[in-house]
Amino acid sequence: MSLLSEMLEHNKAFVESGTYERFRTGKFPEKKLAILACMDARLLELLPHALGLKNGDVKMIKNAGALVSHPWGSVMRSLVVAVYALRVREICVIAHSDCGMGTIDSMHILQEAHNRGIPTRVLNTLRMAGIDLDSWLRGFDNVDDSVRNTVELIRTHPLMPKDVPIHGVVMDPVTGAVRLLADGYKTLTKKAVKALCKEELALKTLAKEEATLQRIANNADAKQNSV
Numbered sequence: 676m677s678l679l680s681e682m683l684e685h686n687k688a689f690v691e692s693g694t695y696e697r698f699r700t701g702k703f704p705e706k707k708l709a710i711l712a713c714m715d716a717r718l719l720e721l722l723p724h725a726l727g728l729k730n731g732d733v734k735m736i737k738n739a740g741a742l743v744s745h746p747w748g749s750v751m752r753s754l755v756v757a758v759y760a761l762r763v764r765e766i767c768v769i770a771h772s773d774c775g776m777g778t779i780d781s782m783h784i785l786q787e788a789h790n791r792g793i794p795t796r797v798l799n800t801l802r803m804a805g806i807d808l809d810s811w812l813r814g815f816d817n818v819d820d821s822v823r824n825t826v827e828l829i830r831t832h833p834l835m836p837k838d839v840p841i842h843g844v845v846m847d848p849v850t851g852a853v854r855l856l857a858d859g860y861k862t863l864t865k866k867a868v869k870a871l872c873k874e875e876l877a878l879k880t881l882a883k884e885e886a887t888l889q890r891i892a893n894n895a896d897a898k899q900n901s902v
């Protein structure tokens with residue numbers, strides 16, 4: 676059985692059994708957080724578990740190395756959309772140690788591309804058209820520097836509002852332990868931090884009130900049913 680048919684078969688059973696019910700959530704992230712993380716397969720489940728996140732909590736953007744390679748590329752666009760249209764109030768960049776982008780060799784990748792049938796003339800034409808394939812494929816030499824640079828790129832982007840804290844951490848891909856490299860609250864004005872805390876408090880109070888109202892409604896229902 677091919678991987679695709681295996682997944683399609685699983686999917687059918689998943690939907691029919693109603694398993695999706697426990698993943699049901701809204702489109703706005705509960706924790707008002709967007710994460711830019713590396714696509715490393717080891718982080719697939721480890722990352723949310725290690726940070727106490729569940730389905731619906733965050734907007735998750737993933738790519739190789741948790742990098743913003745262009746200020747007007749799709750990663751930056753996703754973050755800007757998340758902030759202005761999807762109620763995101765904080766951003767966190769999550770790279771990890773032992774990342775493939777730390778050891779990537781552009782020469783090797785281009786050689787592999789050639790071995791897999793991409794003709795040399797295509798590579799030459801791209802180069803002659805001004806596409807710097809080596810820079811485009813480049814990762815980073817040092818993961819800590821890379822996270823700090825990415826945080827700065829996002830923080831200083833002309834469309835990023837100044838009241839959004841941008842955090843940066845490096846995760847251990849085995850234990851899930853994180854090292855904090857950039858505490859986004861430190862670069863905010865005191866006023867912005869206060870506003871963020873106030874909003875957080877208001878949300879918690881609202882959630883408590885909603886839970887209380889729900890309890891009262893449930894009790895009333897139970898009473899009515901027992902009459």
Ligand SMILES: [Zn+2]
Nearest residue numbers: 713715774775
């Ligand atoms: Zn990685």
